[in-house]
Amino acid sequence: MPAGCAALPERRARGPPHAEAREIVFDFLQGYDLLGAFWVTVQLTLLSAAGSLVWGTVLAAMRVGPVPLMRGFANAYVNIVRNIPLTVVILFTSLGLFQTLSINLGGQRFETINFRLAVLGLVAYTAAFVCEAIRSGINTVPVGQAEAARALGLNFTQALTLVVLPQAFRSVVGPLTNVLIALTKNTTVAAAIGVAEAALLMKEMIENEAQLLLISAIFAFGFVCLTLPTGLILGWVGKKAAVKR
Amino acid sequence: MKLRKVTAASAVVLALALSATACGSNDKKDEGSSGGGGKIKVGIKFDQPGLGQKTPQGYTGFDIDVAKYVAKKLGYDEGQIEWKESKSGDRETMLQRGDVDFIAATYSINPEREKKVDFAGPYLLAHQDVLIRADDDSIKSPADLNSKKLCSVTGSTSAQNVRDKLAPKADLQNYPTYSACLGGLQNKQIDALTTDDSILAGYASQEQFKGKFKLGGFKMTNENYGIGVKKGSDLKDKINKALEEMVADGSWKKAVEANFGPANYKYEPAPKIGDIKS
Amino acid sequence: MSSVLYDAQGPRAKRRNVLYTVVFLLAVVAIGWWMFRTLSDKGQLDWEKWKPFFSGSEAWTTYILPGLWNTLIAAVLSVVIALPLGAVFGIARLSDHAWIRVPAGVIVEFFRAIPVLILMIFGVALFSQYTSVNSDDRPLYAVVTGLVLYNASVLAEIVRAGILALPKGQAEAAQAIGLRKTQTMTSILLPQAVTAMLPAIVSQLVVIVKDTALGGALLTFPDLLAAVGPMSSYYGANTIASFTIVALIFVLLNFALTSFASWLERRLRRSKRSTGAVLAAEDEEINPAAVGGGFGSGASA
Numbered sequence: 001m002p003a004g005c006a007a008l009p010e011r012r013a014r015g016p017p018h019a020e021a022r023e024i025v026f027d028f029l030q031g032y033d034l035l036g037a038f039w040v041t042v043q044l045t046l047l048s049a050a051g052s053l054v055w056g057t058v059l060a061a062m063r064v065g066p067v068p069l070m071r072g073f074a075n076a077y078v079n080i081v082r083n084i085p086l087t088v089v090i091l092f093t094s095l096g097l098f099q100t101l102s103i104n105l106g107g108q109r110f111e112t113i114n115f116r117l118a119v120l121g122l123v124a125y126t127a128a129f130v131c132e133a134i135r136s137g138i139n140t141v142p143v144g145q146a147e148a149a150r151a152l153g154l155n156f157t158q159a160l161t162l163v164v165l166p167q168a169f170r171s172v173v174g175p176l177t178n179v180l181i182a183l184t185k186n187t188t189v190a191a192a193i194g195v196a197e198a199a200l201l202m203k204e205m206i207e208n209e210a211q212l213l214l215i216s217a218i219f220a221f222g223f224v225c226l227t228l229p230t231g232l233i234l235g236w237v238g239k240k241a242a243v244k245r
Numbered sequence: 246m247k248l249r250k251v252t253a254a255s256a257v258v259l260a261l262a263l264s265a266t267a268c269g270s271n272d273k274k275d276e277g278s279s280g281g282g283g284k285i286k287v288g289i290k291f292d293q294p295g296l297g298q299k300t301p302q303g304y305t306g307f308d309i310d311v312a313k314y315v316a317k318k319l320g321y322d323e324g325q326i327e328w329k330e331s332k333s334g335d336r337e338t339m340l341q342r343g344d345v346d347f348i349a350a351t352y353s354i355n356p357e358r359e360k361k362v363d364f365a366g367p368y369l370l371a372h373q374d375v376l377i378r379a380d381d382d383s384i385k386s387p388a389d390l391n392s393k394k395l396c397s398v399t400g401s402t403s404a405q406n407v408r409d410k411l412a413p414k415a416d417l418q419n420y421p422t423y424s425a426c427l428g429g430l431q432n433k434q435i436d437a438l439t440t441d442d443s444i445l446a447g448y449a450s451q452e453q454f455k456g457k458f459k460l461g462g463f464k465m466t467n468e469n470y471g472i473g474v475k476k477g478s479d480l481k482d483k484i485n486k487a488l489e490e491m492v493a494d495g496s497w498k499k500a501v502e503a504n505f506g507p508a509n510y511k512y513e514p515a516p517k518i519g520d521i522k523s
Numbered sequence: 524m525s526s527v528l529y530d531a532q533g534p535r536a537k538r539r540n541v542l543y544t545v546v547f548l549l550a551v552v553a554i555g556w557w558m559f560r561t562l563s564d565k566g567q568l569d570w571e572k573w574k575p576f577f578s579g580s581e582a583w584t585t586y587i588l589p590g591l592w593n594t595l596i597a598a599v600l601s602v603v604i605a606l607p608l609g610a611v612f613g614i615a616r617l618s619d620h621a622w623i624r625v626p627a628g629v630i631v632e633f634f635r636a637i638p639v640l641i642l643m644i645f646g647v648a649l650f651s652q653y654t655s656v657n658s659d660d661r662p663l664y665a666v667v668t669g670l671v672l673y674n675a676s677v678l679a680e681i682v683r684a685g686i687l688a689l690p691k692g693q694a695e696a697a698q699a700i701g702l703r704k705t706q707t708m709t710s711i712l713l714p715q716a717v718t719a720m721l722p723a724i725v726s727q728l729v730v731i732v733k734d735t736a737l738g739g740a741l742l743t744f745p746d747l748l749a750a751v752g753p754m755s756s757y758y759g760a761n762t763i764a765s766f767t768i769v770a771l772i773f774v775l776l777n778f779a780l781t782s783f784a785s786w787l788e789r790r791l792r793r794s795k796r797s798t799g800a801v802l803a804a805e806d807e808e809i810n811p812a813a814v815g816g817g818f819g820s821g822a823s824a
């Protein structure tokens with residue numbers, strides 16, 4: 001800290017505060033891989049979003065399906081996963097799956113292994129929330145739709161995939177957007193197993209540099225840039241997509 | 246009916262608020278006691294068997310014994326010591342802010358740290374080394390680590406050394422604690438755990454791991470463990486004197502044997518005060 | 524609803540379902556067996572590793588319970604501080620004056636857009652550089668700061684949604700009998716909204732408890748999760764065992780809270796004299812009322 005305090009007045013002498021801040025930001029961009037870290041965050045988000053959408057839909061299908069065992073499994077899965085901290089899930093992928101069960105997901109170096117493990121953990125966790133959202137969406141589809149589908153002679157899989165789910169998805173864009181935003185923010189937890197994403201870089205920068213407020217502002221700004229447009233765009237999409245009843 | 250529910254709600258909120266104020270007063274008490282008055286605050290590690298380990302019976306390890314001896318010479322008996330956990334990344338800040346009076350926590354003296362804090366000692370000379378599986382013959386020199394998977398702890402100098410000098414190409418994973426590396430080492434997902442040999446010996450000698458791990462014996466660096474004090478503190482000279490006495494009256498030898506003996510760790514002889522091996 | 528999706532099962536469907544059940548069961552059992560075998564091969568299921576938790580209370584009193592205590596303190600402090608803050612901001616967002624409504628909205632949306640971990644990392648540095656809070660309390664302060672900033676803004680949305688979910692007639696009737704805006708809010712809307720929000724608030728507590736673990740894993744906050752470190756190094760690297768026990772405690776604790784929330788919700792829904800507006804006790808991640816208010820998905824309860 002003393003080093004930082006000594007550096008500050010010297011910098012101040014150079015010009016007006018905003019010019020000085022711009023200079024520091026420029027130094028940061030050179031000294032640290034800011035964009036790279038946020039790119040990892042984005043990758044984590046997109047891959048986990050795709051994965052959890054698939055796995056969450058499967059879980060939701062199991063929960064409304066005719067096989068009692070699958071219903072029970074999906075139920076238990078959702079209830080357990082929702083109540084575990086994400087940090088525990090992510091740490092478990094590294095300590096349990098990787099170290100103990102020797103699952104390295106085809107990665108050779110820690111960088112790849114950790115990244116894939118983090119995606120796996122985020123998918124496992126987020127899918128529980130996707131499942132809940134889709135199930136609530138299924139509940140908004142009028143009973144008549146499913147009854148009509150059955151009257152046409154469609155079986156469960158057909159009724160679900162051709163009639164009910166397409167309508168359900170249109171009504172859950174809003175809740176799924178919230179899941180996606182929460183997921184974007186949750187990717188920071190991957191720092192716990194050393195994935196070089198935004199939060200880990202922020203921690204490193206705060207330890208090495210003195211400009212706490214500026215660094216925090218940069219990272220806050222980065223996340224606002226990621227989450228606010230997502231919310232606005234998908235909110236608009238959701239309104240367009242919703243089935244008017 | 247509705248009124249009852251609102252009262253119930255406010256009762257919940259009130260209960261929460263009350264418990265919060267209870268905690269609040271608790272905090273204040275803590276602050277009062279740490280303000281001084283017959284206590285000395287010592288920073289140690291909580292999770293390093295042999296050096297500083299929190300156990301159900303209290304704290305044990307070589308660092309603890311040294312700290313107790315030093316504290317006694319400074320005029321504090323065991324009951325007056327307040328132990329605090331000082332993680333590797335926090336040590337300089339804790340001293341600068343006066344959160345602790347001194348730190349004995351596998352704290353190696355190096356020029357970068359000396360800019361921020363003062364060191365008494367050294368009181369032990371250790372070396373960076375690797376812990377590998379007992380049946381692993383592929384690591385014969387530090388250069389062999391380049392193709393291996395290494396594990397260390399976030400913020401430790403060992404991790405930095407590996408990346409900067411010893412084996413720049415090694416694949417390095419950092420965890421919050423050393424014990425998190427051991428499972429992977431045993432299951433061949435990690436090839437080596439690197440840090441000071443004094444720490445590694447403690448892990449290698451644990452009941453569950455007897456015969457499974459060995460030390461590489463590379464002596465890759467010299468780690469001069471010192472006792473960290475605030476910059477410019479007059480404690481430095483007093484602690485140096487205490488450490489000299491500790492070696493002279495045989496307590497040092499006794500502590501080393503008690504803590505490292507079971508681990509079969511070949512410790513270096515007691516270093517001279519101020520003799521920092523680079 | 525779910526039963527509407529498929530017909531009453533005939534003999535063929537029943538046979539097919541039995542087949543599915545068997546295949547699924549086999550898959551689950553196979554995975555479970557493989558995990559069990561691997562864990563026991565690696566010695567993770569040895570009694571030695573699990574003994575500390577089941578024989579004697581040492582492990583509990585030395586490591587787990589102090590950690591759990593810290594987790595609970597952080598969670599309770601956060602809720603108690605965040606609740607009034609959230610209420611103030613939630614009501615401010617409903618204000619008729621743009622100069623109150625807009626800044627409140629910006630602040631709430633800002634803190635909801637930022638990960639709690641980022642707020643906590645900021646908190647740690649803030650308290651160590653600019654305050655005299657000592658090192659013992661600093662992680663707690665940082666964790667609570669992060670949780671309060673984030674959850675106050677989430678609770679603000681819950682409060683707002685709770686008030687908006689009340690039938691319009693309530694506010695209109697209040698105006699009709701000549702109450703002022705403040706009076707309408709404090710004596711008509713808020714009391715009803717608080718009741719309706721209770722389940723949502725309790726489930727927000729689950730989110731808070733889960734988030735305290737971030738402080739343990741990344742910020743030296745000595746919480747339940749952080750207890751795994753010294754505990755597993757003392758008991759011979761029983762990391763998996765320690766970890767499982769800690770995870771179980773988290774699940775049980777949160778499960779109790781979740782159950783309480785849905786019980787509360789059912790009870791409030793059932794009572795006939797209620798206005799019918801009860802915010803669901805769903806998690807923040809999917810509850811549009813709790814999170815989506817600003818994004819146009821509407822405050823439907």
